[in-house]
Amino acid sequence: MAVNKKTQPIVRLRGVYKSFGEPQVLRDMNLDIYPGQKVALIGPSGSGKSTILRILMTLEKIDCGSVEIAGDSVWTMLRNGKEIPANQHHLRKVRGNVGMVFQHFNLFPHMSVLRNVTEAPVHVMGMSSDDARQRAIDLLELVGLSDKMDAYPAQLSGGQKQRVAIARALAMRPKIMLFDEVTSALDPELVGEVLNVLRTLAHEREMTMVIVTHEIGFAREIADRVVFLEEGRVVEDDVPEVIFSRPKKQRTREFLNAVLSH
Amino acid sequence: MWDWDFTFQILPDLLRAFLVTVQATILGMSLALVLGLVWAILRRARYRIVSMPVFWMVEFVRSTPLLVQIYFLFFVFPDFGIRLSPLTTGVLALGLHYSAYTSEVYRSGIEGVQKGQWEAAVALNMRPWHMWRAVILPQAIPPVIPALGNYLVAMFKDTPMLAAITVLELLQTAKLIGAETFRYLEPLTLVGLLFLAISLLSSRFIRHLEARFGSQ
Numbered sequence: 001m002a003v004n005k006k007t008q009p010i011v012r013l014r015g016v017y018k019s020f021g022e023p024q025v026l027r028d029m030n031l032d033i034y035p036g037q038k039v040a041l042i043g044p045s046g047s048g049k050s051t052i053l054r055i056l057m058t059l060e061k062i063d064c065g066s067v068e069i070a071g072d073s074v075w076t077m078l079r080n081g082k083e084i085p086a087n088q089h090h091l092r093k094v095r096g097n098v099g100m101v102f103q104h105f106n107l108f109p110h111m112s113v114l115r116n117v118t119e120a121p122v123h124v125m126g127m128s129s130d131d132a133r134q135r136a137i138d139l140l141e142l143v144g145l146s147d148k149m150d151a152y153p154a155q156l157s158g159g160q161k162q163r164v165a166i167a168r169a170l171a172m173r174p175k176i177m178l179f180d181e182v183t184s185a186l187d188p189e190l191v192g193e194v195l196n197v198l199r200t201l202a203h204e205r206e207m208t209m210v211i212v213t214h215e216i217g218f219a220r221e222i223a224d225r226v227v228f229l230e231e232g233r234v235v236e237d238d239v240p241e242v243i244f245s246r247p248k249k250q251r252t253r254e255f256l257n258a259v260l261s262h
Numbered sequence: 263m264w265d266w267d268f269t270f271q272i273l274p275d276l277l278r279a280f281l282v283t284v285q286a287t288i289l290g291m292s293l294a295l296v297l298g299l300v301w302a303i304l305r306r307a308r309y310r311i312v313s314m315p316v317f318w319m320v321e322f323v324r325s326t327p328l329l330v331q332i333y334f335l336f337f338v339f340p341d342f343g344i345r346l347s348p349l350t351t352g353v354l355a356l357g358l359h360y361s362a363y364t365s366e367v368y369r370s371g372i373e374g375v376q377k378g379q380w381e382a383a384v385a386l387n388m389r390p391w392h393m394w395r396a397v398i399l400p401q402a403i404p405p406v407i408p409a410l411g412n413y414l415v416a417m418f419k420d421t422p423m424l425a426a427i428t429v430l431e432l433l434q435t436a437k438l439i440g441a442e443t444f445r446y447l448e449p450l451t452l453v454g455l456l457f458l459a460i461s462l463l464s465s466r467f468i469r470h471l472e473a474r475f476g477s478q
Contacts, residue, residue, distance in 0.1 A: 058384065059381050059384060095385075095387045096387055098385075100385040102378060102382065102385075105378075106376075106379060107382075108396075108397055108401075110400045120386035120388060123388070123392050123396065124386060124387050124388055168386070169386075172386060172387065
């Protein structure tokens with residue numbers, strides 16, 4: 001199957017609905033993300049932006065619609081020409097394209113920093129422990145934590161934990177990186193060090209990044225596309241210059257005014 | 263009343279029986295620790311056809327007396343051609359019975375692992391077995407080790423029930439000595455003292471476990 005990576009979206013949501021009980025979190029969500037894009041998802045809380053990331057990481061199922069990642073439908077697969085529900089093997093294949101960094105880091109507290117980063121490459125990808133170790137060392141250097149390899153998560157600051165979490169996700173070489181409010185749980189003085197790492201990553205042309213953030217200034221700086229969501233729908237989807245300087249929709253303007261005057 | 267000569271005369275037999283009691287407890291507890299973990303994990307299985315039978319089996323075992331289970335294995339198994347020694351039967355009964363309790367302890371430990379840990383394991387594409395072994399259990403088990411230790415002591419004190427199926431553990435041996443000599447004071451007192459000694463040792467051991475793991 002010849003897929004032109006330049007024109008085919010790497011992420012495609014079509015008519016996705018999702019609710020957790022009563023409130024409808026996503027309503028008829030359509031979103032195409034192309035390889036290499038750096039997309040910032042912004043919007044008030046409850047607008048569904050984190051849910052989109054969790055759906056892309058297969059942490060949430062969808063109520064209806066379809067999700068495709070790198071050309072594969074996530075929740076269905078073909079067998080003998082028939083569409084059937086995805087099995088674990090299929091899900092694992094799809095998941096291999098995606099890495100995620102969480103708001104609350106979710107490092108493994110009983111493992112050293114180094115092992116947090118090498119565990120999955122060795123036991124999931126089958127990388128040799130020497131190769132995984134070398135890659136972990138490189139990545140920890142990239143996030144500025146070479147000196148913390150043998151530390152345990154409890155010994156690190158929030159900013160350091162989040163940088164380890166970024167290295168851990170990168171070690172799996174995902175095509176798509178999801179960042180779910182990665183600075184929201186940090187003390188203000190630690191936000192900068194994490195944003196610096198994201199800034200570095202944004203220079204990687206190949207990597208697709210989807211960033212849910214409240215840091216509007218940061219979204220403006222590194223995203224090449226900003227999607228403003230409200231009540232589970234896309235309100236406005238454009239380049240940052242348009243969204244932040246001359247948004248077309250009244251709601252976008254109101255939201256930005258509220259956030260920036262805050 | 264108390265006959266010291268008689269006491270020293272029966273002590274070797276009682277100590278030998280004490281070793282049987284210790285053996286039954288260690289084997290029974292090992293079985294309970296392994297089976298309980300299996301039940302706890304199976305109860306979280308994706309498919310109800312796996313999780314429901316395990317749930318009901320655990321409920322059933324917890325709601326019926328240990329002595330009934332011991333008799334059941336001892337008298338009913340042979341009808342199905344399964345012939346086991348009394349000690350093996352006793353160890354199986356103790357292990358199975360206590361696995362229902364340890365599975366609940368493991369379950370609370372597993373539920374104590376933060377949701378984010380499971381999500382991180384999924385995000386790193388871990389296989390279920392790897393996730394349990396490397397991420398979930400290393401965090402779920404240490405906090406519940408003291409609670410598991412309590413069941414070790416409880417099982418110890420339940421071993422006299424094996425006397426009912428002729429296992430020559432401590433109480434059965436004391437009873438036999440009494441029946442032969444018509445003296446019950448010394449053998450039963452020694453049984454009590456031996457259980458007291460092991461209980462005191464065990465509670466120190468559990469306090470040690472609590473200090474080591476409980477505060478985490």
